[in-house]
Amino acid sequence: MLAKTFSCPFCRKVREMVAVLDLDVLFYPCPQKGPTFRPKVLEMGGKKQFPYMVDPNTGVAMYESDDIIKYLADTYGDGTIPIMLSLGLFTTITAGLATIWRIWKGSSYTVSKLPPQPIEIWAYEGSPFCKIAREALVELELPHLLHSCARGSPKRQEIFKKLGLFQVPYIEDPNTGVKMFESSEIVEYLKATYSLYPQ
Template identity: 35%
Template sequence: MVNHHIKVIQALASGVLEGGRGTSGTPFPQQPEKALKLYEFEGSPFCRRVREVLTTLNLDYEVYPCPKGGNKYRQIVKEKGGKLQFPFLIDENTGDQLYESQAIIHHLFKHYGKTGNTPKKYAHYPNIPYVALAGTVVNGARGIWINQNIKDRAAPKHLLELWGFEASPFTRVVRAELAELEIPFIFHNVPKECWQDQGPAVLRLKPGQYHPVKGGKREQVIKLMNRDKKDIQVPYLVDPNTNTKLFESKDIVEYLKHQYGK
């Protein structure tokens, strides 16, 4: 328990270092018809840049973890793109396959943003990601290396599904575990869509009963989760391979280790 709390605190500090990027997003995303496929690993600061923008645009995407030492998806990146470099995005809607975080970010805003233009704050990242790299270090460099216990284990038959958002420390702890276990999953972004969403589910800034943006993505997700409370709690994991549905990051991590980490 203590170890898990430390991980959450480190993940929270990592998000603070990034200035809260990857927290808020549009309630009405332009979701692509075919799923975006992102080959990446949790601890990479360059991959983190892309995930932050995917949260800002509130886009869902498939994640194929490529931790160092992994052998399931790194080879696919080499075969499709010609080199082992991450992140690597495949967009079957446009036919593009892209390396370089800045190129991927421009692509995402061009095709899935409201104006087609990359906002200034996302248009010019430094060549060396000092801030994101510091965030990775503070987070204990989790999600970089594969768990050696499962190196030769086959991936689950069906993609797991995870609801969360980039800057959520609880979600980050789960994503790191998925990366180290090399488990592919669909990531459903549910960022903060308005000021009333700020704060954890048990302590919203807005007094009184909480209501998500009407017709927004959060409202749709609440219905999907069949929550008695009219609010969202993340992370939320669904594993169709075992028909398992879980809230609470600690429970999810323990489940992943028990089911896929031995």
């Protein structure tokens, strides 16, 4: 489990490592003024600081993006951290620049209903279309299970076999049975289904 905001450069660094390791991760979004998971992070870890990671496989929990990246590399990889994620302040600056064009998106809370089950999304860091869909998930504070499928991921072939094409973002919502492609339609669907004040 990883708690995060979207435009935060520290959270972005961790999401990039998740993509590199091709991990499936359950995200609990913590947008500004989000009422649910921000207080939870404080309760669990003692600080309101993001990202915060809990690994249900090992029971390990931690703050600090660089520590999380190292932990993930050691636990789920061969310990290698890509050079661009191991440059300290420079990594943070470049991660910040990567989010700057849409810095106002994915960080503020929109009043929403909490679904009983997390929404599943197939996506990868670096795709602008995936980013649009994930910003909506974060703004609506919707827990989501991310199936990473960056270039080279075997999950791409799984999606292709199951659906006859590979395209991301793709979501499956176990709460409603809805399965869909197309970032703009996903955003509309999420707002219509979970926002308390859909426009």
